[in-house]
Amino acid sequence: MDSPSIDPPVPSDARAQPRRLSPLLLGGATAIGLAIVAIVVVDRRIDALPKSHAADEFRIGLNAPFITTADVIVDKMVEVAKISSDDVVYDLGCGDGRLVITAALKYGCHGVGIDIEPERVAEAKANVKLHGVEDLVEIREQDVFMVDLSETDVVLMYLLPWMTKRLVPRFQEMPPGSRIVSHDFGIGDIKYIEPDSTYHVPLEDKSETHLVHRWTVPLDVPPPTTE
Ligand SMILES: C[S@@+](CC[C@H](N)C(=O)[O-])C[C@H]1O[C@@H](n2cnc3c(N)ncnc32)[C@H](O)[C@@H]1O
Incomplete structure (x- = not known):
């Protein structure tokens, strides 16, 4: 797991401060602390959702x-x-449409944005026009569970863990080497399929740190349990 590099304090005279933790231990403890805080924060965000979204x-x-x-x-x-x-x-x-529009603006890629809410679709289409990427980005009103990802190189998403877990068969149809990037949430529980990398990203006002996870296809999906 990637974590922000934190330069450990360097004692001016190591012999004068023999009880100080080694930089390695301090770095490890900081990384573990950050990971625990991140898990608690993400769990709280799920708890704060209306029950209809969080559980059903x-x-x-x-x-x-x-x-x-x-x-x-x-x-x-x-x-x-x-x-x-x-x-x-x-x-x-x-x-x-902010994820796919930003991708098109920065990298000139083709993109498709999918949303089930007509209001969101209208907003996203208006934003595509506003940013002049009509030739690159298409917005579709569609259920994410009906999507065909067999010719998709990159998935960007900010969806709940049960949704991303249900999308695993679709993800496995993506070409080998394709990337899946998720804001905050895992594919299912974060331990279900370990990401290649996790980045801790503070908001600009430093009020919260969010997680960005990346996986590479094919995913290492654990065998189904018999429980
Ligand atoms: C947390 S928002 C993320 C919005 C945007 N991707 C972002 O990161 O700012 C989740 C979005 O998923 C859409 N959504 C929820 N269920 C969906 C479904 N079954 N199919 C397609 N879109 C869905 C919602 O309308 C909402 O716009």
């Missing part, structure tokens, strides 16, 4: 509320997705 996997239609990804997180997501102009990028649950 079998609800048809809108499955995650519209909560936007802050610009600094958007920038990190498209950066770690390693997008090239030849890539096809899908933004699952695109909301106002």
Whole structure:
């Protein structure tokens, strides 16, 4: 797991301060502390969701509320997705289209934004026009569970863990080497399929630190349990 590099304090005279923790131990303890804080914060965000969104996997239609990804997180997501102009990028649950529009603006890739809410689709289409990327980005009103990802190089998403877990068969149809990047949430529980990398990204006002996870296809999916 990547974590921000924190320069350990260097004692001016090591012999004068024999009880100080070694920089290695201090760095390790800091990383573990950050990871624990991040897990607690993400769990709290799930707890804060309306129950209809947080728990009901079998609800048809809108499955995650519209909560936007802050610009600094958007920038990190498209950066770690390693997008090239030849890539096809899908933004699952695109909301106002910010992820896929940013990807197209920065890297000149083609993209598709999918959302089930007509209001979001209208906003995203308006934003595509506003940013002049009509030739690169298409916005579709569609259920993410109906999407075909077999020709998709990059998925960007900010969806709930049960949703991303249900999308695993779709992800496995993506070409080998494709990237999946998620804001805050894992594919299912974060331990279900370990990401290649996790980045801790503070908001600009430093009020919160969010997570950005990246996986590479094919995913290392654990065998089903018999429970
Ligand atoms: C947390 S918001 C993320 C919005 C945007 N991607 C962002 O990061 O700012 C989740 C989005 O998923 C959409 N959504 C929820 N369930 C969906 C479904 N089954 N199919 C397609 N979109 C869905 C919602 O309408 C909402 O816009």
